[in-house]
Amino acid sequence: MPHTDVTATNPEVLLRYRMDGQVGAMRVLVTGGSGLVGRAIERVVKEEGGRREGEEWIFLSSKDANLMSAEETRALFQKHRPTHVIHLAAMVGGLFRNMRQNLDFWRNNVYINDNVLQASHEVGVVKVVSCLSTCIFPDKTSYPIDETMIHNGPPHESNFGYAYAKRMIDVHNRACFQQYGRRYTAVIPTNVFGPHDNFNIEDGHVLPGLIHKAYLAKKEGKALQVWGSGRPLRQFIYSLDLARLFLWVLREYDEVDPIILSVGEEDEVSIKDAADAVVEALEFKHGVIYDTSKADGQFKKTASNAKLRKYLPDFKFTPFKTAIKETCDWFVANYDIARK
Numbered sequence: 059m060p061h062t063d064v065t066a067t068n069p070e071v072l073l074r075y076r077m078d079g080q081v082g083a084m085r086v087l088v089t090g091g092s093g094l095v096g097r098a099i100e101r102v103v104k105e106e107g108g109r110r111e112g113e114e115w116i117f118l119s120s121k122d123a124n125l126m127s128a129e130e131t132r133a134l135f136q137k138h139r140p141t142h143v144i145h146l147a148a149m150v151g152g153l154f155r156n157m158r159q160n161l162d163f164w165r166n167n168v169y170i171n172d173n174v175l176q177a178s179h180e181v182g183v184v185k186v187v188s189c190l191s192t193c194i195f196p197d198k199t200s201y202p203i204d205e206t207m208i209h210n211g212p213p214h215e216s217n218f219g220y221a222y223a224k225r226m227i228d229v230h231n232r233a234c235f236q237q238y239g240r241r242y243t244a245v246i247p248t249n250v251f252g253p254h255d256n257f258n259i260e261d262g263h264v265l266p267g268l269i270h271k272a273y274l275a276k277k278e279g280k281a282l283q284v285w286g287s288g289r290p291l292r293q294f295i296y297s298l299d300l301a302r303l304f305l306w307v308l309r310e311y312d313e314v315d316p317i318i319l320s321v322g323e324e325d326e327v328s329i330k331d332a333a334d335a336v337v338e339a340l341e342f343k344h345g346v347i348y349d350t351s352k353a354d355g356q357f358k359k360t361a362s363n364a365k366l367r368k369y370l371p372d373f374k375f376t377p378f379k380t381a382i383k384e385t386c387d388w389f390v391a392n393y394d395i396a397r398k
Contacts, residue, residue, distance in 0.1 A: 083112035083113060083114065084110075084112065084113045084114070084141050084142055085113075085114045085116070085138070085139065085140050085141045085142070086113065086114070086115050086116065086140060086141070086142045086143070086144060086308070087116045087118065087135075087138050087140035087142070087143050087144075088100075088115065088116065088117045088118060088143075088144045088146060089118055089125065089143070089144070089145050089146055089147035089174060090118075090119075090145070090146030090147035090148065091116075091117030091118045091119055091146070092117070092118075092119035092120075092254075093146060093147075093254070093256075094250060094251075094252060094254050094255045094256070094297050095146050095189065095247075095250060095297055095300060095301065095304070096117055096144075096146050097253065097254040097297075098252055098253075098254070098297035098298050098300065098301035099117075099144065099301040099304055099305070100115070100117050101298065101301065102298065102301040102302055102305065103115050103305075106302075108301075108302070108305055116138055116140065118134070118147075120147070122134060125147050125169075125170045125173055125174060126166055126169040126170055126173070127173070128169075128173045128176070128177075131173035131174060131176075131177045132173075132177050132180065134177070135177040135178065135180070135181045135183075136181065139181055140178075140181070140183055141183060141184050141185075142183065142184055142185050142186075142187075142308060143174070143178050143183050143185070143186040143187070144186075144187050144189075144304060144308060145171070145174050145175075145186055145187065145188040145189065146189050147170055147174070148167055148170060148171075148189070148224075149162065149163055149166040149167055149170070149220075150220075150256075151163070151261045151262070151263075155260070155261040157216050157217070157353070159219070160217065160218055160219030160220070161219055162219070163217065163219035163220035163223065164218075164219035164220070164222060164223050165219075166223075167219075167220060167223035167224065168223045168226060171188070171223065171224075171226065171227050171230065172226075172230070174186075174188075175188075175227070175230050175231075175234065175242065178242070179234060179238065179240060183240075183242075184241075185241055185242065185243070185308065186231075186240075186242040186243070187242075187243055187244065187245060187304065187307050187308050188227045188231070188242070188243070188244040188245075189244065189245055189247065190224045190225075190227060190228070190244045190245065190246045190247075190316060191220075191221070191224055191246065191247070192246060192247075192248050192249075192293075192318070192320075192359045192361050193213060193214065193217050193220065193221050193224075193356070193359065194208055194213055194221045194222075194224045194225045194246070195207060195208060195210075195213065195359065195361075196210045196211030196212060196213060197211070197212060197213055197214040197215070197356065198211055198212075199211065201358065201360040202323050202360045202361055202362035203359065203360065203361050203362065204318065204361070204362045204364065204365065205246070205315060205316050205317060205318055205365055208225060208228060208316070209225065209228075213225075214355070214356045216353070216355050216356070227244050228244055228316055230242075231243060231244060231314055231316075232314060235314045241312065241314055242314065243307070243311065243313060243314050243315070243316060243317075244316040245303070245304065245307055245316060245317055245318075245319050246316050246317065246318045246319065246320075246361070247295050247300050247318075247319045247320065248292070248293035248294065248295050248318075248319075248320040248321070248359070248361055249263065249264070249265065249292050249293065249294045249295065250294075250295055250296075250297055250300055251263070251265040251266060251294055251295075251296065251297065251381070251382075251385055252296050252297030252298060252381065252384075252385050252388075253297065253384070253385060253388035253389075253392075254297075254388075254396075254397070255297070255385070255397070256397045256398070257269060257270040257389060257396050257397060257398040258270070258397065258398050259271055259398075262398075264292070264329060264332065265294065265332055265336070265382075265385075266385075266389075268282075268284065268332060268333055268336045269336050269340070269385065269386055269389055270389070270398055271283065271284075272333075272336050272337060272340050272342050273340060273386075273389065273390065273393070275342065275344060276340060276341075276342050276343075276344065279344060280344055281344050281345040281346060281347045282333070282337065282342060282344065282345070282346045282347070283347050283348075283349055284329065284330075284333050284346060284347070284348050284349065285349050285352035285353075286329065286348065286349070286350065286352050286353065286354040286355070287329075287348055287350050287354055288328060288329045288330030288333060288348045289328055289329070289330065289354065289357070290328065290329050290354050290355060290356070290357050290358065291326050291327070291328055291329075291357065291358040291359075291360065292326065292327065292328075292329065292332070292358075292359065293320050293321050293323075293325060293326050293327075293359075293360070293361060294321070294327065294332070294378060294381075295319065295320055295321055295375070296375070296376045296381035296384075296385075298376065298381075299375050299376050299381075300319055303319045303366075303370075303373070304319075306369075306370065307319075310369075311369070317365055317366060317369075318361050318362065318363055318365060318366060319363070319366060320361045320363045320366070321363065321375050321378075322363055322367075323360055323361075323362065323363075325375070325378065326358075326360055327378065330348075332382075333346055334346075335378060335379050335382040336382060336386065338379070338382075339379070339382050339383040339385075339386040339387075340386050340390075
């Protein structure tokens with residue numbers, strides 16, 4: 059798979075940390091380690107040579123602690139004493155679940171994020187990289203959106219609870235830097251998809267939902283029903299590409315300000331384009347129907363990756379159709395165990 063090896067910059071220099079005057083190996087704790095992005099990072103670390111000498115990686119799931127509990131979160135961090143944290147844990151869901159449960163998305167994510175960042179500070183974590191989302195940006199804005207525009211206006215009303223909770227991570231990071239000098243930061247990926255996604259049709263995101271619906275429609279010999287008009291535009295990033303970029307951010311990116319991790323504006327596709335790619339990958343032959351009685355959500359969220367390209371001009375993203383094919387193949391092969 060073509061990509062720039064962002065895990066091997068300055069290979070002669072092992073990444074070290076300095077704490078209390080001592081130099082030691084890096085211990086990375088990944089919250090949400092059993093989810094879509096966590097599994098991708100684990101694969102890159104373990105199978106693509108992403109682990110460096112002296113590093114220890116700890117991938118946690120919701121079974122290890124309830125991160126909505128400050129006590130359980132603090133105990134978890136005291137147990138593992140990480141030097142670095144990749145914070146992925148969150149209550150997440152697709153458009154229709156967000157529309158139904160804005161309060162739950164707000165409260166649960168605020169608790170999780172505050173507990174993880176505070177526990178990180180208390181045990182002296184050197185760096186935290188949290189994961190935001192392009193849905194945090196203002197609904198009414200100019201395009202393309204960039205990292206400076208996060209707080210310029212209200213997010214789309216469909217998922218304002220989740221969006222505001224994620225925005226507060228940026229506020230927390232800035233305050234933590236101002237008050238304590240902590241270099242905690244965040245990345246803003248566009249729509250992520252890949253193996254180990256949540257393929258739930260009702261509550262999952264658009265691409266895994268399409269894949270699952272197309273799989274079932276193919277088995278039943280029925281047309282694929284796509285919710286909405288198919289016209290909204292999205293930038294999709296393959297989870298393995300995002301994982302490689304996460305490692306670069308953890309090791310090399312030194313700003314507190316967040317950074318958008320995305321394919322370019324020229325790679326934006328419509329939901330119809332995405333459905334067509336799924337149909338092709340699954341060799342689906344039974345036609346596609348668009349249910350325009352269902353909400354489209356935000357029409358576009360076009361994001362600029364100019365800041366990323368300034369740092370990594372040669373990074374190669376996996377072609378969209380290739381990534382869709384790999385994701386569909388994984389889902390078919392793992393249907394019985396896939397989240398759905």
